[in-house]
Amino acid sequence: xxxxxxxxxxxxxxxxxxxxxxxxxxxxxxxxxxxxxxxxxxxxxxxxxxxxxxxxxxxxxxxxxxxxxxxxxxxxxxxxxxxxxxxxxxxxxxxxxxxxxxxxxxxxxxxxxxxxxxxxxxxxxxxxxxxxxxxxxxxxxxxxxxxxxxxxxxxxxxxxxxxxxxxxxxxxxxxxxxxxxxxxxxxxxxxxxxxxxxxxxxxxxxxxxxxxxxxxxxxxxxxxxxxxxxxxxxxxxxxxxxxxxxxxxxxxxxxxxxxxxxxxxxxxxxxxxxxxxxxxxxxxxxxxxxxxxxxxxxxxxxxxxxxxxxxxxxxxxxxxxxxxxxxxxxxxxxxxxxxxxxxxxxxxxxxxxxxxxxxxxxxxxxxxxxxxxxxxxxxxxxxxxxxxxxxxxxxxxxxxxxxxxxxxxxxxxxxxxxxxxxxxxxxxxxxxxxxxxxxxxxxxxxxxxxxxxxxxxxxxxxxxxxxxxxxxxxxxxxxxxxxxxxxxx
Numbered sequence: 417x418x419x420x421x422x423x424x425x426x427x428x429x430x431x432x433x434x435x436x437x438x439x440x441x442x443x444x445x446x447x448x449x450x451x452x453x454x455x456x457x458x459x460x461x462x463x464x465x466x467x468x469x470x471x472x473x474x475x476x477x478x479x480x481x482x483x484x485x486x487x488x489x490x491x492x493x494x495x496x497x498x499x500x501x502x503x504x505x506x507x508x509x510x511x512x513x514x515x516x517x518x519x520x521x522x523x524x525x526x527x528x529x530x531x532x533x534x535x536x537x538x539x540x541x542x543x544x545x546x547x548x549x550x551x552x553x554x555x556x557x558x559x560x561x562x563x564x565x566x567x568x569x570x571x572x573x574x575x576x577x578x579x580x581x582x583x584x585x586x587x588x589x590x591x592x593x594x595x596x597x598x599x600x601x602x603x604x605x606x607x608x609x610x611x612x613x614x615x616x617x618x619x620x621x622x623x624x625x626x627x628x629x630x631x632x633x634x635x636x637x638x639x640x641x642x643x644x645x646x647x648x649x650x651x652x653x654x655x656x657x658x659x660x661x662x663x664x665x666x667x668x669x670x671x672x673x674x675x676x677x678x679x680x681x682x683x684x685x686x687x688x689x690x691x692x693x694x695x696x697x698x699x700x701x702x703x704x705x706x707x708x709x710x711x712x713x714x715x716x717x718x719x720x721x722x723x724x725x726x727x728x729x730x731x732x733x734x735x736x737x738x739x740x741x742x743x744x745x746x747x748x749x750x751x752x753x754x755x756x757x758x759x760x761x762x763x764x765x766x767x768x769x770x771x772x773x774x775x776x777x778x779x780x781x782x783x784x785x786x787x788x789x790x791x792x793x794x795x796x797x798x799x800x801x802x803x804x805x806x807x808x809x810x811x812x813x814x815x816x817x818x819x820x821x822x823x824x825x826x827x828x829x830x831x832x833x834x835x836x837x838x839x840x841x842x843x844x845x846x847x848x849x850x851x852x853x854x855x856x857x858x859x860x861x862x863x864x865x866x867x868x869x870x871x872x873x874x875x876x877x878x879x880x881x882x883x884x885x886x887x888x889x890x891x892x893x894x895x896x897x898x899x900x901x902x903x904x905x
Contacts, residue, residue, distance in 0.1 A: 453888035457874040458839055464792050468785040468853035470700055472751070473848065474691030476776040478682035479754065482652055485677050487645040488512055489669040492661060499659040501730065503650045503681060512646040512667070521643050524636035531632040535625035542622055545615035552608040559604050563597040570594040578786050645669075650681060657682035657774055684770040687755045689721065689778045692731060692748035701726060701786040707753050712777040720759040723782065725752040753780060786852045792858040793836060797871045798851060799879050800832045836865065837872040838884050840892070844872060846885040 490512040497509050498510040573590040576582045658680040661667065667676040689709055693701060707721040727750040757774070834851055837844040849864030865871070871881060874894065883889075 439597050449674055453890040454841060454878050454882055455890045455892045456844075456872045456883075457894045458870050458891050459794060459797070459873045461791060461793055461861070461867055461869045461871060463867060464788050464858060466785050466790050466792055466853055466855050466858055466860050466861060468787075468855060470498055470689035470693060470697045470711040470782040471571045471779070471783070472693050472697075472777040473777070474689055475687055475774075476687055476755075477774050478654075478684055479655065479686040479688045480654070481657065481680055481682040481774070482651070483677050484509065484648065484651075484673040484679045484681060485670050486518065486648060486667045487669050487675075488642050489515075490516070490646065491666050495661070495663040497656050497659070497679070499656050501656045501681075502654075503656060504653045505650055507650045508647055509650055510648040510661075512648070512826055514646040517639065517643040517646055521636065521639045524632065524639045525539055528629065528632035528636050530630035531625065535622060535629055536619040538618060538625045541618040542615065545618050549608065549611045551616055551649070552604065556604040556608055557596065559601040563594075563601050564788060564876070566590075566597040584789050584857065601689065618716055633864050648678065652681055652683070654681040654683045655770070656680070657684070682774060684772070685757070687772045688724065689753045689755065689780055691751050691753065691778075691780055693751050693782075695730070695747040695749065697727070698749045698751075701751055701782055704786065706783045708781045708783075709753065709755060711772065712779075714763070714771075718759075720756045721753045721780070722756070724754045727751065741867055748905060751782070753782075787853055787860050790852070790860045791865060791867055792860050793865065793871050794857060794873045795854055795859045795872050796876055796879065798834055798838050798849065798859055799836075801835050801846075802832055837879065838865070839870040839872065842890075843886050843888050844883055 425849060492510055492511045494511040497503060503509065539620075553799075558862075570593070573582060573587050577584070577587040590815045656679055661676070661678045667678060669675055689707075703723055703726065705723040707723060709719040709721050710717070711719065730747045731750050732745065732748060760771055833848050835846050835848050838847045846865055850862040852860030852862045854860065872883065872889070
């Protein structure tokens with residue numbers, strides 16, 4: 417068996433040591449030659465048009481949709497429409513069983529007839545009383561004349577009696593005749609007053625009878641109206657978008673309570689999207705703002721629209737009794753957007769007159785503001801940085817305890833500022849900026865940057881955490897940087 421000599425072993429060891437030394441030297445040289453700095457992507461500040469948008473999602477509804485309920489309760493004996501039918505205003509939709517209401521109308525007619533008969537009777541009494549009063553007045557005039565004659569005669573007899581021309585018996589007869597005439601006139605006047613009182617009572621009875629007739633007439637009119645309401649007609653023209661009842665079902669009338677919703681009539685020629693916009697964005701939205709609409713049923717197809725209504729109250733704010741004052745709850749406002757028929761007229765065909773159905777899902781982009789020829793940078797270039805005042809405030813809060821609120825006001829309210837990193841040679845400088853509106857990719861710079869300057873646009877981790885003023889950078893291609901990150905992952 418052959419053995420290796422010690423000299424040969426030492427030779428191999430020297431060779432290995434030499435190879436390792438060469439590799440180490442090469443690594444050190446390569447490391448020294450490799451440029452130092454944070455790899456970033458950059459872009460020049462330029463001018464472009466920025467269209468600020470507010471995105472939201474919601475459902476499609478007809479602009480006009482009428483809920484049909486019966487005013488009277490009863491059984492549906494006829495149903496003339498089905499869901500999807502076209503109807504015109506005044507068209508009969510359904511009938512409620514009218515037997516009970518017909519019976520009530522007949523009772524009302526009988527009550528009216530009774531009231532009219534009662535008025536006829538009281539009117540006859542008034543006429544009779546009036547004739548009696550006329551006769552009594554004539555009798556009173558006659559008795560008054562007789563009393564005047566009796567007074568004159570008695571006055572003459574008094575003179576004759578004093579002169580002794582007539583006897584005492586004749587004088588007493590004259591006196592009695594005068595007293596009888598006075599009594600007869602007094603009795604006639606009493607009878608006349610009683611007749612006049614009876615006439616007044618009869619006239620009052622006529623008034624009461626008139627009230628009875630008016631009440632019976634109004635009641636009969638109400639009953640006839642209820643009878644007419646057993647026939648359900650369409651208040652507007654449109655499409656039966658929803659049918660909730662069947663023939664033979666019983667419905668509850670709205671005259672008694674909330675009532676049963678029988679069906680809905682919608683105008684599917686004019687559709688709108690109702691979306692919920694958060695309170696942070698609602699102030700940006702204005703009437704007649706242009707809108708891009710994408711309906712889930714027509715993916716990839718965009719329709720046009722405009723804002724027609726903005727809610728004044730939040731959609732999730734209830735009544736005062738059940739008001740939830742928790743500020744953690746998301747607050748949204750309903751915005752209505754009319755869909756422009758011209759933007760989807762190619763979807764209308766003979767077999768599909770109405771391409772949209774109530775309840776379809778849709779998403780919208782509301783274009784709220786447009787800044788033309790605005791200085792802008794990519795959104796990712798702008799980051800927020802806590803200023804020194806905020807750091808001092810936190811430190812003082814820890815040191816001062818209960819007095820921290822007063823110290824906070826003294827330090828200042830501007831706790832965070834917006835910055836970008838501007839390329840200066842092979843380093844970056846921090847530049848505070850004031851921003852305006854933004855779209856999906858770029859943000860408007862109102863102050864702090866000039867057109868043509870170069871800013872860092874990525875990666876986000878470098879902009880948010882790694883870069884500081886004076887940090888060395890290596891400008892690289894975006895695709896190359898993404899590829900390198902994938903390799904590291």
